[in-house]
Structures are given as structure tokens and as C-alpha cells.
Amino acid sequence: MTAEPRRGYAKGRAKRREIIDHAMALFGEVGYRGASLREIASRCGISHPGLLHHFPTKESLLLAVLEHRDEVDGRWLALGGAEGVDRLRRLADLAELNATRRGIVELFSVVAAEATSPEHPAHTYFVERYRRSVASTARAYAHASDEGVLRPGIAPDTAAQQLIALMDGLQVQWLLSGCATDMAGVLRAHLRTQLTVAL
Template sequence: MTPGTQRGYAKGRAKRNEILDQAMTLFGEAGYRGASLRVIATRCGISHPGLLHHFPTKEALLLAVLQRRDDVDDEWLALGVTRGVDHLRRLVDLAELNAKRRGIVELFSVVAAEATAPDHPAHAYFEARYRTSVANTERAYLQAREAGELRDDVDPSAAAQQL
């Protein structure tokens, strides 16, 4: 690869990240349906077709924003690979971290509410994310029970759904 190619690649990745940041902010402010690709493009200093080069549809952009957030959280959770009660404590730590990340929390709150509609582009994403989160949390409760760290009257399945 030539140095020019490397710079172009890095520049493209930087622009993609900027688009994701601006989209996260606007989706959090206006919701998915209220956000405009043209506004996101303008905030990034590029044309609408320039944005479409990186993300061919608004749905693709939304899903990339959501996936990016999951990737960041998954990396953070993996730093302290845990089981049982330690995993549950790590989830509390993640909630404390999220309290400091206003934009992504706003995004998730607004888009998750919108995505309850079956025709919303993130509906399937949130359904799958909920199932995975509940399954992982239930597994942590079961591990805690096996280790003798969970009261007998706690139902791991119910507790996971409530958390």
C-alpha cells in the first residue's frame, strides 16, 4: 500500500466515525424517524451522496450506530471476563459508565421506544439484543446459584428479565 492509500483509508475511517457520532447525536435528539440523512451529512461537512457512500440507507446507518455501541460495550465487558455475581457487578459498573455517556443513552432510550413498532428498522435488532441480554444475565444468575452466592428464593429467569 502506498502512503497515499493509507491516508485515504484512515481518512475514510475517520469520516465514517464522524458520521456515526453525528448520527448517534441526532438519533438521540430527534429519534430515528425525526432524523434526516441530509442534516447528518451537513453536520459532517459532506454532501448527502457523500454520506450515502459510507451508509447506503438510513437504516444501515442506524444499525451501524447501534452495532458500534454494542461493540464498545462488549469490549468493555470483556476486559474483566467474569461469571456469576462478578458478571452481575460488572453490569452495574456498565450502568454507571452509561450514566456518563448521555448521547448513547438518549439514542437507546428514544430508538428503543420507537422500535417497539414492528415496522421499525431496529425492531429485530432490539428483540435480538433483549433475548441475548436476558440469556447472558440468566446464565450469570445460574452461575451465582451454583457457587452458593444467590439466595434460593431468587428465580434466575425472572431476575434476568427484571434486570
């Protein structure tokens, strides 16, 4: 009795993931405002009403795309319970991973810039995302300080804001340089000026 509903549920989840993947690609290509739900539906091989069954608004699809990216990256960052220096090292490793997925980096950079407008549907999402990112990075610096490996004069809160800003700025430089900028290398060099241990 339950096999068919489960199969239907799994099929629905797979279709949602496919829609998110195609939306992520299109948002990266033309930006959030330039992408249409009809084009995304066409890429998925479904009708426009079929897409609306899964995501009733363009805003709901954008947020699903952003949340999916954060969920995947969050799980990766948390592997092995990384804290302190390990967490900071993992952020540099994340930049290395991002260098293999231009579409995702483009999506984030384009939408983050668009979302500075309070009217943008992802504005609140990005405000909260940056708050969480800076807070978690500040905790990593504070942990490094507790371990005695943070150089004197480095304030965890300020260092966290600097590192997040550096990561985002490097992504823009990387995109504009035709992917030539060594994002991970620059981040590791920056971290080496703050820490007394090897990365």
C-alpha cells in the same frame, strides 16, 4: 504501493466513525424518525451524496450506530472475563458509566421504544439484542448460583428478565428526572437482595 490505499482506508474508517458519532447525537436529540441524513451530513461537513457513499440508507446508519454502541459496551462488560457476580457487578457499573453519556442513553431509549413496531428498521435488531442480553444475564445469575452466592428462590431466567427491565426503566426515569435518578445505586440495591456477597 500499499501506503496510499491503507491511508485511504484509515481515512474512510475515521469518516465512518465521525458520521456514526454525529448520527448518534442527532438520533438522541430528535429520535430516529426526526433525524435526516442531510442534517447528519451537514454536521459532518460533507455532502449528502458523500454520506451515502458510507451509509447508503438511513436504516444502515441507524444499525451501525446501535451496533457500535453494543460493541463498545460489550468489550467493556467482558473485561477480565467477568462472570457470575463480577458480571452482575459490571452491569451496575455500566449504569454508572451511562450516567456520564446522556446522548447515548437518550438514543437507546427513544429508538428502543420506536422499534417495538415490527415495521421499524431496528425491530429485528432489538428483538435479538434483548434475547442476547437476557440470556447472558441469566448465565451470570446461574454462575452465581453455582458459586453458592445466589439467595434461595431466585430463578436465574426470571432474575435476568427483571434486571434488564429494571435497567431500561431506570434509564427512562433518569432522563425524565433531569439525570437525578441514581441508576447504579438502585441496581446495586436490587442485586444485594438477590446475592449473599457484597457488591
